[in-house]
Amino acid sequence: MTNLIAATAVFLLIHFVVSGTRMRDTLAARLGDGAYLGLFSLASVVVLIWLGFAFTGARGADGEALWGMTRGTQMAQLVLQLVAVLFILPGLTTANPTSVQQEGALERPDVIKGMLRITRHPFLWGVAIWAAGHLLVNGEPASLILFGAMLVLAVFGTASIDAKRRRALGATWDSFAAQTSNIPFAAIAAGRQKLSLGEIGWWRIALAVAVWAVLTWAHPYLFGVRALP
CATH class of the missing domain: 1.10.287 (Helix Hairpins)
Incomplete structure (x- = not known):
């Protein structure tokens, strides 16, 4: 440990x-x-x-699990992992000024579309949802440390990136940030953006669902633990 x-x-x-x-x-x-x-x-x-x-x-070497997996939490975990992949994969394949060396995307007049209407940090929020889902069904100390750290890193990482971009880009970043939101769907709820699944790209959505299905099926072979009931 x-x-x-x-x-x-x-x-x-x-x-x-x-x-x-x-x-x-x-x-x-x-x-x-x-x-x-x-x-x-x-x-x-x-x-x-x-x-x-x-x-x-x-894993399993030190300490008893504080909670275990139930059928209900297992089903919730499957849903959370699907949502996570729906954030992660489109987030990785969409031009985003918050991503590494993609600051130049701010020069595009149509940069705010698809996933960026939902959140300017889709990848990190996907990681946060992924980690939270694993914490839901893994209560042993090793999992709490690993997935807890990933959850903290993802959530606070969004604020860290915002601060770095603000220092580097100034007013250009402020304009982009004012039209988007860190918290998923906050800009849509506030009326600053609208949800457009078509802009995300149906191929991205379909690919994300396919990746989730494959990972769910292959989970016991890759990680030694069944994901399906």
Whole structure:
């Protein structure tokens, strides 16, 4: 469990302290954007692999589960994972100025469409929903540490990215942020945007459902745990 705690702490540290503060600006200025992104990406992958192995080693080793999975929570988890993939996949395949090296998308007059009408951080909110769903059915200490950390990173990561973009882009970012929302569907509820499934792309929606179905079926083969009842 100590190894998992250490890996989780380092993973959060490099994202919140290194990438999420003005330290990122200082390092990028000294190293160059390309070198900084390359080193940060490498560090993230290495620590993520460490986190995965640490979780596998810690799961079931220390402490009793605080709660278990019921049929009801299992069904809720399936729905949450579908919603998560519907945020993650379209979010990854849609031009978005909050994504790495996509700030130039703000120059497009039609940049706010599809998933960006729902939230300017679709990928991170998808990760948050994914993590919350796994917490719902996994109450053992190792899962609480791993999925809890991912939930915290995703939710607070949205605010961190907003702050970085505001520092870098100023009024251009403020205009974009005023027309969109961080919280999913908040801009639509406030009347600043409208929901348009067609703009998201029916192929993205269909692909997301297909990916969810495959991952659900293959879950016991990939992760050793059944996702289906």
